[in-house]
């Protein structure tokens with residue numbers, strides 16, 4: 093923790109800030125904007141295509157109505173002054189006022205529909221994009237998740253998609269409206285009077301300069317704030333997840349100090365951005381005021397010379413009021429667009445990621461299996477030139493129970509990963525009932541394999557939902573039968589709402605043992621031909637373990653099973669014990685055969701008894 097010192101210096105944070113995960117999230121968030129990219133815009137635009145026939149005509153009509161009515165109002169004013177007021181024509185004035193009211197009503201209705209339909213399209217586009225991203229992420233292989241911490245994946249599905257939301261719900265349409273409005277105003281002003289029109293437009297480059305240069309600084313300022321906030325969030329996330337370790341090692345003070353430093357940096361960054369922001373309004377107003385000064389000074393001269401009427405002068409003044417607004421908004425929109433570019437690039441980067449475990453185009457459905465497994469000379473590496481398995485060959489008959497034993501890091505879980513095709517071997521192949529598992533669909537393979545992991549994942553929902561995860565069409569009776577078979581029923585009915593008790597996120601209200609019992613019930617319900625128990629009994633107390641052993645007999649009966657257990661007592665009855673070391677099979681045989689051999693397995697058993705005796709003694 094002491095290396096987390098200089099928070100003020102961003103680079104030091106990049107180099108030393110906390111865990112790998114934190115560092116990754118920071119880097120991921122740091123690219124806040126990207127140059128405009130047509131290719132990316134086209135890709136985003138494709139998401140609007142499905143709605144073009146349904147909604148685009150309404151949007152185009154309402155856009156035209158809104159802009160035309162906006163442009164028409166000052167024309168009415170000009171006409172009213174020059175003709176109704178100057179000529180003291182009360183009837184004409186009334187007609188003009190009534191027409192203006194009608195135009196306002198049309199504008200109001202059109203605007204209402206425009207907003208409703210654009211936000212509807214926007215929401216649908218975002219919905220589809222989020223759907224595609226999530227479904228793609230779900231299809232990606234373990235290798236993808238090995239490289240990316242959950243936090244960074246989460247940021248893309250939430251923050252990056254959200255930052256596109258404004259672009260789709262308002263941005264694109266506002267740009268259109270602003271461009272048409274600007275063009276319309278320029279044409280009308282020039283038609284009124286070319287000289288006065290051009291004189292006023294002298295201020296446009298000035299306004300544009302102020303708007304873009306200052307906006308750039310402001311944008312950077314707020315980006316900095318977001319970056320600092322993202323770091324705080326990252327740190328908070330890590331701190332809350334690791335709160336037990338922090339408290340156990342009494343590191344709260346250190347942690348607080350680090351948090352305070354980050355918090356201060358964030359406040360200073362906010363102050364800077366906010367100060368810049370406050371200068372924007374007055375500067376724009378000054379530039380606008382220069383435009384008005386030119387208008388009234390030069391306009392008055394033209395009125396005096398009889399070149400324009402008073403009505404035209406007032407009309408000019410009204411149009412100028414509408415002139416700065418779209419220029420200003422276009423500048424704002426541009427910043428939004430650059431941020432959206434960065435977000436869409438990150439989203440498409442994930443979408444372009446191909447699963448490393450690919451299904452063949454003509455992959456067959458694996459028929460209901462017997463459970464005969466053959467591993468043929470398997471070589472596998474997670475990272476290049478660091479083999480985790482170095483030529484594993486193994487034959488397993490249907491219904492046999494196989495125990496995988498060996499020191500930590502010897503390759504036990506890796507064998508399971510390959511069996512379920514979470515990864516593909518670099519060399520060799522995995523055969524189930526004579527089918528190479530790369531030739532069959534992933535779904536038909538995995539649906540016939542059940543897994544119980546030590547760190548059982550409990551989803552939010554009820555206990556019943558969690559067991560039913562094994563087979564979604566199981567009846568309530570089947571869920572309860574499965575729970576009874578693995579001795580989970582007793583603890584479940586003692587929960588406040590029995591099977592309908594809501595488990596909190598990741599089942600934090602349940603003990604480790606209870607979570608494992610649930611996952612046993614889940615696996616039993618799925619009724620797979622091949623069952624994998626990865627250190628499944630490590631965190632169950634001895635009494636529960638005895639019950640579980642009994643239930644396991646039912647669970648394993650007639651199935652091919654792989655058991656990884658560090659507690660060697662639990663695998664004593666396995667048909668075949670496979671002893672691994674550094675990615676190689678060193679010994680195979682049943683308990684008695686391996687004990688007689690007095691090799692590695694014998695050594696492991698001796699070591700475990702010695703450890704237990706010393707612990708008891």
Ligand SMILES: Nc1ncnc2c1ncn2[C@@H]1O[C@H](COP(=O)(O)OP(=O)(O)OP(=O)(O)O)[C@@H](O)[C@H]1O
Nearest residue numbers: 238474475480498499500501502503504505506507
């Ligand atoms: N996702 C991964 N990325 C890179 N290397 C990995 C990954 N998973 C495992 N390894 C490495 O592969 C080797 C075998 O790991 P494996 O998880 O199969 O061991 P294990 O026998 O199951 O260990 P344990 O009993 O501790 O669970 C180890 O050296 C490990 O560091």
